[in-house]
Amino acid sequence: MNHRHTSHSVYPDGFYADDGRDFAVRLLLGYCASGGADVGEVLTTIAGCRDDHDEEWSNAWLALGRRLVAAADGSSRSGHRVSAASAYLRAANYLSQAFDGLDGIADDAQRMPVFAEHRAAWEKFLDHGDFDVARLSIPYEGSTLPGWYLTPTHGHTGATLVVINGSDGSVSALWSAAAFGALARGYGVVLYDGPGQQSMLFERGIGFRPDWEAVQTPVTDHVLTLPGVNPNRLALYGISQAGYWVPRSLAFDHRYAAAIADPGVVDVAASWTKHLPKHLTDLLHAGKAQAFNRDLAMGLKLSPATRRMWDWRARPYRAADPDATDFDTVTAVGEYRITPDLAASITTPLLITDPDDEQFWPGQSDELAARCADGLATVVRFTTAEGASWHCQPMARSLTDERMFDWLDDQLSPPPSGP
Template sequence: MHLPHAPHTAYTTGFYPDEGRDFSVRILLGLCNSGAADAGEIFTTIANLKDGHGQEWFDTWLTLGRRIRSEADASSAAGHRISAAWAYLRAATYLSQAVDAVDGLESDEQRLPVFHEHRDAWEKFVDNGPFRAHRLTIPYEDTTLPGWFLAPEHATAGALRPTLVVINGSDGCVSDQWSSAARGALLRGYNVVLYDGPGQQSMLFDHDVPFRPDWEAVQTPVTAVVLQQEGVDPDRLALYGISQAGYWVPRSLAYEHRYAAAVADPGVVDVSSSWLEHLPKSLRAELEAGEQEKFDRNMAIGMKMSKDTKQQWDWRSRPYGTSGFYETYKAVEQYRITPEIAALIGTPILITSPEQEQFWPGQADKLASLSGDKTEVVEFTAAEGASWHCQPMGRGLTEQRMFDWLDEMLA
């Protein structure tokens, strides 16, 4: 790999010219803070990966994930539970990279089997990790959602503890939730609840259940199950959401009032803005005018001209459960926090606002202005090593600031 800059400047000048691939590496490096990746494994892997060639990217991460999984199995068989746990977690991370890479392949036939490999590695981590854990089955409409309840390993039986419920983003894997919030919560004596919601991971890949904008219809039954668990203090419930869940958190809080505090990482008011940003003016005009047939035809032409654009569209649109370009854009437009919705929020919210936010710039401050004086915006900067969406390489700093705030709010 030959970059037009010195390797030590990669934080500011990039690991790859391709923004998506560069961001993936930043996320992976940030996972090292929580034991979900190892820097040497990442760097030796990308050293042999050039730009482009989706098949090579998929094959390489799949090979790494399977190798680490094999090492985890060997540790487990020899009775080394903790070594096995952390290796299973790293394997889950790398296998998830392979799952994400399927959209760059000629066929998606590998998605489900590799996803199941990833999920199996995660489940092995749950079985062996340094905490107490049990699975949750959460009633949701005519089906159920899978969840995981984690408690500190040495927690006093019967004692009530603060509990952090985590909402995933649009495409992150469940093992990423360990890194974004669960580990930090457990270290501070919290219980943690993780789950797959509609459109997320197993609910999308295995059951084809799509996203929904009215996330209170999800969070309310989740909260009911959380409150049934031993050791949960009903007066010290907190909610955390990462990436697109920066929209789902405030939306949920407008109607679900049992949470004492929440974190939106980052704040999101209008999900559709990141979709509209790169849409040509002519196509935007067709969308606004309701010219569905014309819009779909012109979008289809554009997709044929760029394989990368088509790949990104398939990845971003899949969870919405829509069948056409126009229909998808109209669906995404429903994901907005209006002043009327924001007026219903009574829960204090900490809102992260990273410098160089590439998807929803400026929306953290807008959410704060809409949701009242109980909200607080915390800035993250490039000088702190915590720029870009969700501060991918500043997760230790993010953890410090958000849990200092949560500890005070839940005291």
């Protein structure tokens, strides 16, 4: 083994100088606990990816994902179901990384076939997994939302976890975020693409909406028709920006026995505005759209990478109006808030994660808990010393599963029988 260069401080020091790329690596390594990635595959892939070479980054994950799909196809043809499922799942996550990496450097004609490869790998994983699966078409505003209902082959307890994705995560990432842990504990799991998420955005051009109760209510209606679902043991989980959509939904839909916000979010726009210089914030608050757009454009012109990131984050908000300006976009994001009145309408026990070094919404987990009725919300801290810092504890998902499912089990336990 070559020991000429070693680092024992990669956890605090990071894998890349670029925060986005560093976080992507942490997420992938976190998937390893649930079979969503393999450590060696991740580390050897990033070893060949230089900083600031975006196409090189995307191509590396694309090549790895395609290689694993080919291997999985071979395992499947030979009847090796477990091996096929394993490779398909990892491939789905790597292909998703390749797809994300193309944003801003390739048009949809190049990107969308990669998205299709990602989703095909995900579907093949479901077909080979050690669980039962039903594809869902959830009625929604004259159309449908795509979804999946996964249940343990044996030992289904009737408890069901409905999962809301964040702003940009893939459906295969939700396997590691919640589905794997839920199935292992006898829960059924419902996953779906909502407005602005994955296929709804990329294939249908449907963007986010702040009134997520208009989404979650029909989802809940449909979930309650599924076989094996106990209406008294229904739970809701949301990751990343769904830390806003969960409490927003709970303020209107009181059919959930327990819910988890990972983490808590009361003001989505804070993750946008905290990076703006004061003069831009002043222009925004003063409603001076023309000056705001002009000065922001000048600043972003100096950093193409930041411009790409900005446009990527804006895309789900602009789906309904591609001509929306930057001022329009930030103003729209400002509607995504959990006011004290909304929080006061929540009656569902709520677990809220709160990691050290939260990058996007620091302090908002405590704010959400404080706005809920006394005793309704429980904040669970995750620390650097536990290897559980940063947004959604990316490298501590086993620990996260243990804490949130132990709490859920207690909340969903049948009441004790009388004497």
